[in-house]
Amino acid sequence: MRYFAILCTMLLLVSCNREPAIDTAPGPDRIVRLSDSEIKGLDPQKVSDLSSLRFAADQFEGLTRLDARGEAEPGLARDWQVSADGLTWTFALRENLRFSDGAAFDATLFPTLLQRLRAPETAAASAALFGNIQSVEAAGEQNVVVTLASPDPSLPALLTHPAMAALPLHRIGAASDQWTSDRPMVTSGPYRLAGWKLNDHARLERNPEWHDEPAPTKTIIWKPMDDSLSAMRLFLSGGADIAADYPASRHQWLEDNHPAAAHSVPYLGSYYFAFNTRSPPFDDRKVRIALSMAVEREWIADKVIGIGNIPAWGLLPPGLAGPVSAKPEWADWSRKKRLSAARALLAEAGYNPNNPLRFEIRFNSSAEHRRVAVAMAAMWQPLGVEASLFNSEAALHFAALRRHEFALSRSGWIADLPTPENFLLVHQQTNGAGNYSGYDNPAYDALLAQAIAEPDPARRQILMRRAEALLIADMPILPLYFYVTRSLVAERIAGWEDNISNVHPSRTLLIRP
Incomplete structure (x- = not known):
């Protein structure tokens, strides 16, 4: 009985000291x-x-x-x-x-x-x-x-x-x-x-x-x-x-079964691959443009990703520097016309069936990144391009980008603030190792500097769009789509x-x- 009484007292003390x-x-x-x-x-x-x-x-x-x-x-x-x-x-x-x-x-x-x-x-x-x-x-x-x-x-x-x-x-x-x-x-x-x-x-x-x-x-x-x-x-x-968040693989199921709860919304982020413009083959703008022309962005966004992403030809998400994101003039051409133009550009750069363009696509570990890389490699096959795949975990991947040890590599940017310059400044030569592509165009840098010095918001926005247009024309990066956020409410x-x-x-x- 005495043991039982002591045990009850101890339990009472524990329960009194326990947080509610x-x-x-x-x-x-x-x-x-x-x-x-x-x-x-x-x-x-x-x-x-x-x-x-x-x-x-x-x-x-x-x-x-x-x-x-x-x-x-x-x-x-x-x-x-x-x-x-x-x-x-x-x-x-x-x-x-x-x-x-x-x-x-x-x-x-x-x-x-x-x-x-x-x-x-x-x-x-x-x-x-x-x-x-x-x-x-x-x-x-x-x-x-x-x-x-x-x-x-x-x-x-x-x-x-x-x-x-x-x-x-x-x-x-x-x-x-x-x-x-x-x-x-x-x-x-x-x-x-x-x-x-x-x-x-x-x-x-x-x-x-x-x-x-x-x-x-x-x-x-x-x-x-x-x-x-x-x-x-x-x-x-x-x-x-x-x-x-919710799994991308469950997006369609949620849309079908819980449409009011699932929210897939464009985000302040651009998904792209970076060309290493410091050395061949991607020091040649013609090669970069040719590969970009052959990529079916709508198919990648809809079929490969399939969670409501918006296809991207430019860097800035819709709404940052205008209601519609920028596109090069060839974006609306038929696939047949784009492939024909791409073949001509590669031929001018010295690549043909006897001298095919070969390079490695580097990406960090993710099923999504692998699917995108495989899809692009398949889209380039009609051009006679031979693209191999290289996968590494994220820390090694981005270390290689900072050391410029790649040809074409998965990259992207999610902005800290909803401003065009937060995206565009990344690609200035003065950004150093963070400018993965090595893009170096004094005209781009000068235009961006002019935009940043402009106090009038409307004129500033116009200058930002011009800077983006120049970036698209040079194609140091290969934009594919804009990120979305997924939420359940x-x-x-x-x-x-x-x-x-x-x-x-x-x-x-x-x-x-």
């Missing part, structure tokens, strides 16, 4: 979101992966923020003014701003935020995004003045990045990471972190001191789910409201708006009655 069970299933005041990976960190200036940044954006707000359409709108600043030369931006703060612990802050916070972002000890991976900012200064307590090295109409979008959001510097002392251990964590946005169980879930609750109207949903649960098939199954069973969720940036802040989502 947290319901992480969808509920009447709780939205459950599945991310495609675990959060890597809680300090917005020290993370760079999408899962961590999306999580940070729910908790930290900057001078601007993104709305449900992925567009910049006033955040901590109620409005802003821009100088005629586009170099000086003045942001007027809202009144009586406070962190979630009640601590007040004003314009003097923001210069220190930039200093911390650029400090070597912070090791901020996103610091380079803010390289065009020369200074951030406080003009009194209510105005923040941002000075740029060159005009940038997209500055409001840049300042939505969590790395320049208001951080509780009053909580960040010598032990600079200790503040992220606070529960609830001190934040400046619509939510604050109430609990985090590694590899299980993170729980956000409303920030009672947020300047805006309270977020419509009381609790947001983020769950990591790196296997998209498992995420899809959990979603379909009712265990989640939103899944950040439950019918009970309102406020979700498909957009090219794939941005869906939790504060814009609500549960239907």
Whole structure:
């Protein structure tokens, strides 16, 4: 009996000290979101992966923020003014701003935020995004003045990045990471972190001191789910409201069986292969154009990929520099006419049945990349081209690209910001090892520099389109299609708006009655 009494006492103590069970299933005041990976960190200036940044954006707000359409709108600043030369931006703060612990802050916070972002000890991976900012200064307590090295109409979008959001510097002392251990964590946005169980879930609750109207949903649960098939199954069973991805192989099945839930949307990304223009055979523009002419992009996008991707002849996704993406003049020719022109170009370059064009297609491990490479090799066979395949894992693949050890290689670009220059600057000679193709055209560089220096948004866009047209004419890369994002959204969720940036802040989502 004495042993039994001691055992009961021990069990009682354990149950009293155990944290209360947290319901992480969808509920009447709780939205459950599945991310495609675990959060890597809680300090917005020290993370760079999408899962961590999306999580940070729910908790930290900057001078601007993104709305449900992925567009910049006033955040901590109620409005802003821009100088005629586009170099000086003045942001007027809202009144009586406070962190979630009640601590007040004003314009003097923001210069220190930039200093911390650029400090070597912070090791901020996103610091380079803010390289065009020369200074951030406080003009009194209510105005923040941002000075740029060159005009940038997209500055409001840049300042939505969590790395320049208001951080509780009053909580960040010598032990600079200790503040992220606070529960609830001190934040400046619509939510604050109430609990985090590694590899299980993170729980956000409303920030009672947020300047805006309270977020419509009381609790947001983020769950990591790196296997998209498992995420899809959990979603379909009712265990989640939103899944950040689903398998490409299940796209048609979802379209047939759950059309309201499946969202396949154009994204800020271009899928292409890079020619190594530094050496034969692809130092010859005629060879690059000939191969590009023979590729059936619609077939690759529809049959090989089959998840709603838009075929691409240019670099910029639709909407970035105009409603329709650019094409070379031969894009609408018949296949017969294109193949005839391609044969003539290869003959001019010295390739014929007695001297066939031979090269290797390099790609990183992925069934999708292999299918695309096989399809292109087959499309080039009528030209007498002999293309072999070489596959390696991602780290080795991109190391080879940086060392220029390839002929034709799988590449692509997903933008940090919804701006044309974020795509076009990659292909400047000054980009060094990051310019995989080695494209070197002073006219392109000069046109792009002119565009970046132009403060007028309309003229700037025209110059960006001209730069892209020059890139397409030289064809240092072989564009194939634009990326799409795949998401699953439950019918009970309102406020979700498909957009090219794939941005869906939790504060814009609500549960239907």
